[in-house]
Amino acid sequence: MKDIEKQTQAILRETSRADKEGVKLKEKEKFLAQKQKKLQKTIQTSKLQASEAIALIQRHEGDRERFDVEAAELTESLKAGEEELGRIRDSLKEKTQGFSDQIAAKQKSLEPWNEKINEKRSAIAVAQSELDILHERSNASKVALEEAEAKIGTIEEARETKQAELDACRVERAGLEKEAKKLQAEIQKMAKKEPQLKNSLSGAREKADEARSSMASAQSQGQVLTALMRLKESGRIEGFHGRLGNLGTIDNKYDIAVSTACPALENMVVDSVEVGQQCIEYLRKTNLGRANFICLDKLPKKDLSRINTPENAPRLFDLIKPKSPEFAPAFHSVLQNTLVANNLQQANRIAYGAQRWRVVTLEGQLIDKSGAMTGGGTMASKGRMSSKLPAQMSKDAIQKLEQDRDTLEKAYADFQDELRKLQSDLRDTNERIPELDVTMSKIELEIKSSVQHIADAKQRITELAKEKGASATDKTRVTALEKNIKSLEKEIEQLQTETAEVEEEIQSLQDKIMEVGGIKLRSQKSVVDGIREQLETLGEQISAADLGRTKSEKTKKKAEKTIASAEEELESNEIELEGIREDMKAHEKNARENQEKADEAQAVGSMIVSVESILTSAYSISRRRRTNWLRLRKTSTKNWRN
16 A cells, blocks of 8 residues: 555656646647737738738839820910910010010120029028938937837836746745645545544444344334244243344355255244244234244254255255254254255256256246146245355344444545545645746746847847937037038028019010000910929829839838748748647556556555455454354253253
């Protein structure tokens, strides 16, 4: 038992270790499955973005083609309009030549000023472009720095939360280990107590069952036997021994055989004819019924030793153990040399041999010496003789035994419930510990990861700070550019002020030309100006379409890059997940084998405990029977001497 207990504990430790490993594998599988879902979602989102970008590119390209067609048409219209405007002006050339020459002269005088203004505007555009780049870079650096600082705060806050969770898990694990040791100690203590409770309960059950069986047997003997036994117990009659079947025992194997072959087992046994007459007289007076009596003093003296039988078949008389040797002649008188056969074929061989024998089978078929055969039916005769001598106990004593048995059964049931609860609590505690280990491992990994994230964020802040330090030159350049732009704008304003008078004169001359040209010239000029405005609007729309297409192409490339990266990571994740699942299958197989070994070892241990209990009970019964036999032998010897 100690060896098996040692092996069982080793198997249970291995099972516990395997359970922890199984929990880790499951957690890793769960993590990889979640990661797989995220990657799949990322791929799906990126594909949607790419699809939308492609649709936008196609739309922008379609818009660009449409705008190009419209621009070509407007260009043709503008060309025709300008030609028409030129013809109108040519038709008015004589009337407007003087104005036109003045305008040409004034415009020629403005050319140096216009060149200077255009140069200034070009310089402003270049400076403004550089200034925008510097502002954008400065803003991007500032935003990145703020994001990095905010990220550090978020990571530190999350790390503090995780550290608190880790501390709580450690405290809980320590408490669970302490609780597990306490539960294990209580279980071991109860395990030592269990055999004693089992033995006590087994003994109480046996006593109660024997007493109840004895009482039932006594009640089944009927009113006649009960009345005569009461008469004997009251001392009004001596020499009455009771029913013949109750004065001996036979193995349960031969119950049907002896009950079939010997109905006379229901007869009453008395010492003498006088005692028998007293019993008959009592039955007649009380009108309780009839009974057959065997008078021991009238039985012939016969040799009761064993005899040779065909095929060494046992003789029923030899199989009976009389309560007292004085009852042996009574059993012989009703059984004679009746033999027992295993089956009807053997009974036929024995009964009809060179010498005729009375034979009964174990199933209740009877062959008489005369050759008559009895058998059949659905109910075999049995119960006329038992393997135990009936004991006489009062109802109060039987009730007391049954109460003791019920009390012990309740105590044992409560004990088993408490033991099962302790075992369940221990199992739950032992299952919770590896779960906590896995949780703590995950939290520790997250804390380590957060430390690395903080270090990366600080490094990023350092780099951004360096960039910020390097941007001092940019600030100087920004200041210089802004000053330069203001200076150029003032110069343009100054130039425009200087040319304003000439511009007004040109506008006045053009108005005079328009007055000379009349409505026709004004209308045609309005048409040409309208076409030019439309062309300018189309130019803006074409630029917007080109810009939109460029942005969509960038979005498409970014989405395709994200898809490729996610698909590559997803493939790697699937390979790792498949490996984890293979490991889980192998682990589950090993776990089942370990569990089977553990169950087998526990079953063997329980069986040994049960066998030990049975042997203890059997030893107790054998001691009690030996004591009863010695007492009976002493009484029989005393009676024989008397």
